[in-house]
Amino acid sequence: MLKYIIKRVLWMIPMLIGISLISFFIMHLAPGDITNNEASFNPKASEESRQKLRELYNLDKPIIVQYGLWLKRMVQLDFGNSFASHQKPVFLGVTDGDSNYTEGMIEAALPITLMINLLGLVITLTLAIPLGILAARKYQLWQDKSITLFNFIGFSIPGFWLSLLLMYWLGVVNNWLPISGLHSLNYDNLDTWGKLTDSISHLVMPVIIPSITGLAGITLFVKNGMLDVLNQDYITTARAKGLSEHKVVYTHALRNALLPLITIIGLSIPGLIGGSVISETIFAIPGMGKLFYDAVLMRDFPVVMGVLTIGSALTLLGNLLADVAYAWADPRVRRGVAKD
Amino acid sequence: MNTHMLLIRTQLVRSVLFMTALLISSCLALSACRQQPDPIDYSKAHPGESGSTLISAMAAEPSSLIFMIAGESASAEIASNLFNSLLTYNAQLDIKGELANSWEVSNQQKTITFKLKPNLKWADGKPLTSADVLFTWQLVTDENTRSPYASDFQLVTKAEAPDALTFIATYNQAYAPALDSWSSLHILPKHLLEGQDIRTTNFARNPIGSHYYQLSQWKHGENIKLSRNPYSVLGQANIEQLITRIIPDNSAQFLELMADNIDSMGLDPIKYSRIIPTRPRLQKNLNLYKALGNSYTYLGFNLKHKPFNDIRVRKAINYAIDKQEIIDGVFLGLGINIASPYKPGTRWSNPALKPASFNPSKAKALLKEAGFVDANGDGILERDGKPFAFEIITNQNKEREKSAVIIQRRLKEIGIDVKIRAIEWASFISRFINTGEFDVVILGWGLGLDPDQYSIWHSSQHGPGQFNFLGYNNATVDKLLEQGRTELNPDKRQTIYHAFAEQLLADSPIVYLSAGYGLTAIHKRVQGIANPTPPAGVGYDSQKWFIPKSYRRNQISAH
8 A cells, every 4th residue: 555655656746747847838828928917018118128027037038948947946846936026935935034024925825725615615515415315315306306406506506696696695785794805804903703703704605605506516426326325235135134224324325325425525626726716806815716817817927837836736646645545445446456 | 298297397396486485585584684774974074084094995916015116006006105206296287396395407408406305204214315316216227126117217327416305317318208207206215225136125015115104014915004104204194094905806896885895996987877876875875086097098000001001091990980989888978089199188188189070971982092992792892802801909808899899880881891809918918019910909008197108109119019019100200209308398398299199190090989087986984085086186185085083984883
C-alpha cells in the first residue's frame, strides 16, 4: 500500500509539469498582456511606459524563455508576484525588512472558498443521502416523485437568478440576512458570539444556494446506488432471514450503496478549491473563483499560473486520497492494489 | 391512454401540487411576520453637523493607493481623499491652488513657480514642504517607477525647491497641459518613501497623505475605511468616516442600496429612470443626481482602409445614423448629442458646431457620388463589383453593443451590410486596435479637463499602441494641436481648440454617438450636497456634506 502511494506521488511530478506547460501555452494564446487593461487605455498613458512594463515582466521575451523562467522559480516553490500594480505575492505572504506583512493572494482567497465549499458539500451530503435513500425505498411513489421534482427544479434554476431573488426577499424585503459580503462593517467591535453569528448569517446564502443546485446529482447517485443494492441477492437473503427493514437498509444496503460517493467526493475536490465566479461576484466574496477570473481578464499571468498549479496539485492529491479511501473502504479494491 | 400512464400522471400532478402548496404556505408564513420599520422623514433640512459615517460601494478594489502607479479609476477614487496635488479645479472647472497658494508663469511661459501654503503637514504630523513636491517629481519621472503618466513630467527639464515653500518647474518649451498635469499628480511624502522601491513598497497599502481623510483600515476584498485626518491641510471635513464597500456585482450593490446598507452608488439609466421612480420607498429615501461626464462614445473609422479613406463615405454613414435614437434607446434619453470632443458647456466646447442631422437621402446621395450603387438589386450597394460590407467591433460593453445593433439597422436601410463583433477587452486592444486590423470601432474616450488631445489626433501618434489608431492625419489639425500645447493663455487656447473641433467635425473621422450623463443616487440623510450639481460634478466639495444626528444609522437602528 505504502509503495503504491509513493509511486502515485512521484508520478504527480511529471504530470504537474505537463499540466503547467499546457496551461502556460494556452494562457499565452489569448491575445494581450497586462499592459492592455482598460486603465492603460488613457490618452495620458504613453506606449513607452507600457513597453517598459513589458520589459519589467519579461513579456518581451519568447514564450519558451518565459516558461523556463517561471519553472526555475517554481522549482524553488516561488510562485512569484502578481503583475498588477500592487505586486502582491501570488501564493504565500512575505514579511519585508520593516516587518510589514503582505498577505499572499491565494493564501487570502483559498481558505474562504474552501470553507464555503466544504460547508456546502456537507450540507449537500446531509440532505442528499437521506433524500436518496427515501427516494429508493419509496421508488415510484409520491415521495420519490416529489424528491425528483424538487431536485430537478433546483438543478434547473440558474444559481445567480435564485441568488438575486433570495437576496431581495431575505435581505431587502425582510431584512433577515445580510445581502453581500463576508462580515458586517462593525464586525471588529463584536464579541466572540456576535462575530460567530455575524459570520454565519453572511454565509447562509452563499453556502445554501449552490448546495440546492448541486443536490440533484448526488441524490440521484445515492438513489440509484441504493436501488442497485436493494435488488441484490444478499439483501433478499437478509430480508428472508427476518432482519428488520431498518437493519436491512441501514446496516447492509447503505454501506455498499455509499461506496461510489467516495469517487464523487474525490471528483468534487477541484470544485472545492476552484470556487464559483458567479456566486462569489454576486455575494461579494473575495474567493478563488473571482481571483482567477479577474487574473485571466487582466492577463495577470503569475496569478493565473499560481491558481492553476495549486489547483492541479490539490486535484491530483484529492484523486490519490479518493483512491486510497476507496481501497480502505472496499476490500475488493484493496486486494487489487496489494497485488499491484 | 392506459390506466398506468394515468396513474403516473395523477401522481405527478399531486406531487406538483404538494410542492407548490408547500412553497406558497412557507412564503406566506415567512412574509406574515416581516416587520416594517417606521418610515423616517428625511426631507427636513438641518444645519451642518460634524461626525457620522458615509458608506458607498465600488465594483473593483484598487490595486494600490499610489495613483501614479496604479492608474485605475478605483485607485483614484480612494486616493483622491488621501492625497493633495499642487493645484485643483474649482466648481466651474477653473484651476485653483490646493497645496499651492499661488503660481506664476514666467520666462516666455516656460517656467512655473509654485508657492506652497505655509505650515502644511502630513497626516503623521511631519511638515509637508517643497522637498516633498520635488521628491514626487523625481519619483514619477524615475525609470524604475514606470508610471504610465510619466510623459507629462518628463518634459520638465529642471525642477528645483530653493526654499521650503517654493517649487520651480522649468520646461524646454511652453507646455500648456502642465498646469492640468500638476493638478493630477498626488504629492507623496519624501520622509516615508525615500529609499523605498515604489513598486513594491508597503506604503501603497498603508499610505500617509495630507488630504481630508487618512486610511484607517483596509480589509482586502471587503471594504476600505477612511477617517478624518487631524492634520488635513484644507481644514476638517464634516463627515467623520468614509467607508467604501467592495461589491463587484451591480445588482448586489443596488440591493444593498435598497436595503439602506449603503448611502450612495452610481446608477445605470434603467435604475435611474425606470426602477427608482416606480418605487415609492426608494424615491422617499434617495436623491438622484445627474451630471455630464467628461467622456463620449463614438463610431470610429479606420482611415487607412478603403472605403473609409473617402470623406463622402464617412459623411454618408454619419448622416445615416440617428444619434437621438441611440440616446433614447440605449441611454433612455440620459445623454446628449455632441459635435466636438469636449464636455458641452465648458469653454473648450465650440457652441457654434452642430452634430450632423439624421438624413438617409443625403447619405444615399453621398454614397452614390462615391461610386456605390446597387447593381444586382439585392439591397446592398456595390462598388467595383464588391458589396459594401464591414464589421463593427467593440468591447463587451452592453451600451456599445446595443448602439451597434441600432446602427446596423440604419445602415442596412441605405444598403450597407454590417456585422457586429464584441470582444473581450485585452484581446480587443492587442489583436485589433494595436494592429490596425479593423474597419470600424465603437469606443469611448474618457478625457481629462485639459483640452489637449495631441495623443489622440496628431499624425505623429500613429504607431502601434499609440492612441491615433484611426490613422487621422490632417496638417491643419496637427498645427492647431501643436499651438494649443504651447499656448498658456486660456482665451487664445479656446480659439485654437474651437478651430480644431470644427476641422475635426468637417473631416468626420468619427461619428459622435453621445455623451452620457453620470448618474448617482445618494441617500437623503446626506445633506449639504451642492444643488444644482456644479460642472465639477456631484462629489465636488464633499467635505461640506454632513449627516444630521437624527438621521444617522446607529441612531435609527442597530444594524
